[in-house]
Amino acid sequence: MAENSGTDPAVETNTEENAAASATIIKVTVKTPKDKEEIAIAEDSSVSQFKEEISKRFKAKQDQLVLIFAGKILKDGDTLGQHGIKDGLTVHLVIKTAQKSSSGSSQTSASSGPGPSQGNTAGTANPSPAGNLGTPQGSGPSPTPTQPPNILAGFGDLSGLSNLGMGSANFMELQQQMQRQLMSNPEMLSQIMENPLVQSMMSNPDLMRQMIVANPQMQQLMERNPEISHMLNNPELMRQTMELARNPAMMQEMMRNQDRALSNLESIPGGYNALRRMYTDIQEPMFSAAREQFGNNPFSALGGNTDNSGVQPSRTENREPLPNPWGPPDASAATTTTASGTATTTSSTTSSTTPSVSNPLGISSSSLGNGMFNSPGMQSLMQQISENPQLMQNMLSAPYMRTMMQSLSQNPDINPPPSGPAPAPAPTPTPAAGTNTAQQQLMQQMLQMFAGGNALTQTPEVRFQQQLEQLSAMGFINREANLQALIATGGDINAAIERLLGSQPS
Amino acid sequence: MTTFLKLNFNTVIIPHTVTRHYQLIATGKFDTGVKVPRNFRLLEELEEGQKGVGDGTVSWGLEDDEDMTLTRWTGMIIGPARTNYENRIYSLKVECGPKYPEVPPTVRFVTKISMNGINNSNGMVDARSIPILAKWQNSYSIKVVLQELRRLMMSKENMKLPQPPEGQTYSN
Numbered sequence: 001m002a003e004n005s006g007t008d009p010a011v012e013t014n015t016e017e018n019a020a021a022s023a024t025i026i027k028v029t030v031k032t033p034k035d036k037e038e039i040a041i042a043e044d045s046s047v048s049q050f051k052e053e054i055s056k057r058f059k060a061k062q063d064q065l066v067l068i069f070a071g072k073i074l075k076d077g078d079t080l081g082q083h084g085i086k087d088g089l090t091v092h093l094v095i096k097t098a099q100k101s102s103s104g105s106s107q108t109s110a111s112s113g114p115g116p117s118q119g120n121t122a123g124t125a126n127p128s129p130a131g132n133l134g135t136p137q138g139s140g141p142s143p144t145p146t147q148p149p150n151i152l153a154g155f156g157d158l159s160g161l162s163n164l165g166m167g168s169a170n171f172m173e174l175q176q177q178m179q180r181q182l183m184s185n186p187e188m189l190s191q192i193m194e195n196p197l198v199q200s201m202m203s204n205p206d207l208m209r210q211m212i213v214a215n216p217q218m219q220q221l222m223e224r225n226p227e228i229s230h231m232l233n234n235p236e237l238m239r240q241t242m243e244l245a246r247n248p249a250m251m252q253e254m255m256r257n258q259d260r261a262l263s264n265l266e267s268i269p270g271g272y273n274a275l276r277r278m279y280t281d282i283q284e285p286m287f288s289a290a291r292e293q294f295g296n297n298p299f300s301a302l303g304g305n306t307d308n309s310g311v312q313p314s315r316t317e318n319r320e321p322l323p324n325p326w327g328p329p330d331a332s333a334a335t336t337t338t339a340s341g342t343a344t345t346t347s348s349t350t351s352s353t354t355p356s357v358s359n360p361l362g363i364s365s366s367s368l369g370n371g372m373f374n375s376p377g378m379q380s381l382m383q384q385i386s387e388n389p390q391l392m393q394n395m396l397s398a399p400y401m402r403t404m405m406q407s408l409s410q411n412p413d414i415n416p417p418p419s420g421p422a423p424a425p426a427p428t429p430t431p432a433a434g435t436n437t438a439q440q441q442l443m444q445q446m447l448q449m450f451a452g453g454n455a456l457t458q459t460p461e462v463r464f465q466q467q468l469e470q471l472s473a474m475g476f477i478n479r480e481a482n483l484q485a486l487i488a489t490g491g492d493i494n495a496a497i498e499r500l501l502g503s504q505p506s
Numbered sequence: 507m508t509t510f511l512k513l514n515f516n517t518v519i520i521p522h523t524v525t526r527h528y529q530l531i532a533t534g535k536f537d538t539g540v541k542v543p544r545n546f547r548l549l550e551e552l553e554e555g556q557k558g559v560g561d562g563t564v565s566w567g568l569e570d571d572e573d574m575t576l577t578r579w580t581g582m583i584i585g586p587a588r589t590n591y592e593n594r595i596y597s598l599k600v601e602c603g604p605k606y607p608e609v610p611p612t613v614r615f616v617t618k619i620s621m622n623g624i625n626n627s628n629g630m631v632d633a634r635s636i637p638i639l640a641k642w643q644n645s646y647s648i649k650v651v652l653q654e655l656r657r658l659m660m661s662k663e664n665m666k667l668p669q670p671p672e673g674q675t676y677s678n
Contacts, residue, residue: 031562033584066595070555070567071580073595084571090558092565094584094595 026087028080030054030067032095041080043087048076060095068092460487467493476500541644547607548576551647564652566600577602581613581652589665591619594672598655600648610642613651618674620667621659629676631655 024043028050029036039053047067055062067074069083069091085091461468464486470493471482478500485496555566563586569578581598585591597616603609615629623635633639638646638654658664 029558031558033562036562068565068582068584068595070552071565071569071582071598072567073582073597084556089556090562092558092562092582092584094593096593 026080026085028085028087029090030057030093031090032058032093044079044081046076047074047078047080050074050080051076054093058093058095064096066094066096068094464491467491467496471496471500542607544602544604544606545576547647548602551649552576554647554649560649560653563656564649566648566652569599579611579648581648583652583656583659586656586660586665589659590667590669591659591665594669597675598652600651602648607644607646610639610646611648611651613639613655614676616675618670618676620669621664622667623658627676 025040026043027038027040029038035058037054037057039050039057041050041053048062051062051065051067054060054065054067058065069085069089072083074083074091461483464483467486468479468482471486472479474497476482476497481500482496485499486493488499489495551566552568558565563584564582566579566581568576569580579600579602581600583596583598585594585596587593595617596619599614599616600611601614602611610633612633613631615624615631618629620626623632624630625632631639636651636654636658638650
């Protein structure tokens with residue numbers, strides 16, 4: 001007559017809710033920071049039995065659970081009675097996940113590699129200066145596809161780079177994909193921001209400025225609107241901008257302030273027209289310029305926006321996939337207005353790339369450290385590097401590294417395709433060369449920063465050679481002063497001239 | 507007759523004030539402007555601790571359930587997300603002296619932590635550095651102290667401080 005009725009106390013070994021002999025069932029609330037569940041359990045159960053129930057209810061493993069009651073951690077061997085847990089009381093639960101978060105929700109770490117990995121096509125790695133670090137680790141410009149893996153293999157953990165698709169012909173496409181990914185996952189963003197390399201880069205205003213200046217769109221814009229270059233050269237502003245990009249909460253605050261200021265402006269008679277004018281003059285080209293870096297604004301055509309002159313590089317065909325209408329909202333320039341001149345520029349808050357006075361050049365924190373950081377191989381490399389700066393130095397000082405970098409910097413293909421229709425006005429006689437110099441300077445700066453020292457030996461004089469010549473041609477004879485001014489403005493001739501003129505007694 | 511009335515009058519008043527105390531305590535508001543006896547307060551806090559009032563990120567209770575003086579308490583803080591304290595559980599000892607709640611309790615971290623205002627070698631919380639301890643009011647409670655410490659963990663100056671390995675405690 002051995003029925004397995006399950007309620008026979010003698011054979012009972014399992015721990016069903018109504019099991020434990022004749023104990024009373026109590027209802028205990030189990031609370032996590034995110035969740036709350038009521039669990040019925042026998043009064044004299046042990047903590048481990050309790051945890052079993054909880055693991056079923058919360059779908060977590062028993063050993064991930066940490067129970068806290070009245071300030072004490074409940075150990076598996078204890079009983080509920082020992083701790084005085086009675087009906088109606090609350091026990092706190094912490095679900096320990098492997099790494100992050102304290103309540104069972106794990107973030108998606110930036111895992112997926114960037115966009116279409118077009119195999120291992122070496123040749124011209126097209127690092128656009130904005131938002132792409134790590135060119136030193138990129139595949140070199142060597143023609144044969146087989147070489148980069150060899151070089152990279154020597155770097156230890158760089159094999160993952162082959163998946164980066166660094167050889168992607170259209171780097172813009174790549175960046176755009178990464179941008180989208182990033183924007184759809186804000187956690188990734190904060191991860192990236194926490195990366196020390198990104199932070200050190202952002203704390204170097206010269207570097208930031210160079211990156212922005214090197215964009216040919218930006219250069220055009222600067223020539224058309226000198227105010228913009230002024231903004232660029234104002235170190236205070238730059239620093240503020242970077243602070244903001246680094247701190248999204250602050251950015252939101254700023255946005256709000258600006259929105260308020262803006263609405264005030266609108267109420268002034270004639271103000272609205274002024275705003276609109278400002279927008280078309282300044283904001284829009286700036287938008288396009290900023291966005292061009294990160295892929296074309298899919299809505300620009302939608303709005304019948306004819307101001308497309310600078311947007312698409314005319315020589316390359318638009319290979320981007322059509323925008324996904326159901327996808328995460330991309331930046332829409334539709335609802336933005338601006339205020340007077342350099343004072344207050346506001347923007348819609350959708351994309352972090354939209355420029356505003358606090359962030360005049362649309363520095364997107366997401367655009368930095370983009371792409372490269374997404375691949376797991378790269379990430380582990382970065383980790384290694386940040387743990388061991390010496391490694392970085394060694395890497396960079398290796399002889400073949402040096403030659404690779406030099407050839408990289410000289411490779412004309414590295415520069416993004418110059419925008420066709422808009423001719424560069426006179427001040428920069430050779431736009432291509434100007435871009436080159438800017439790019440080279442940029443790379444050098446980045447490399448210097450990486451190496452934490454003087455990895456390269458070019459003096460400012462050499463870097464600014466061309467600008468110095470221009471200045472002396474204009475009549476600024478004092479070479480020393482010219483050099484100083486150029487260094488201070490990072491090679492911007494117009495700003496340097498202003499500096500020189502300002503320093504002379506009027 | 508007057509004496510008879512007086513008697514009634516007194517007995518009416520006494521239960522009235524007592525009920526008033528109970529009402530105020532029961533609503534969880536300690537700010538009565540009236541001095542609440544220490545044990546009433548602590549018993550109420552004990553009950554709150556067991557009921558899990560709040561958002562579940564702090565917990566507190568008597569260290570020893572037999573402690574009739576209700577002096578020694580243990581607290582627990584769950585490290586806030588997106589800080590270096592994330593996913594960690596910090597254990598504390600809170601001591602409510604005889605003058606509590608007129609004077610703040612002494613608080614001590616048992617789990618090792620690196621945070622401004624916490625002594626690095628023994629985990630004592632410096633009452634002058636923690637705002638609510640420095641400007642203590644008798645309406646504050648153990649819960650408030652724990653929540654404030656947790657809030658400070660999220661401050662800019664603390665959230666990025668490198669932390670000792672998990673599970674270490676002060677040897678006291």
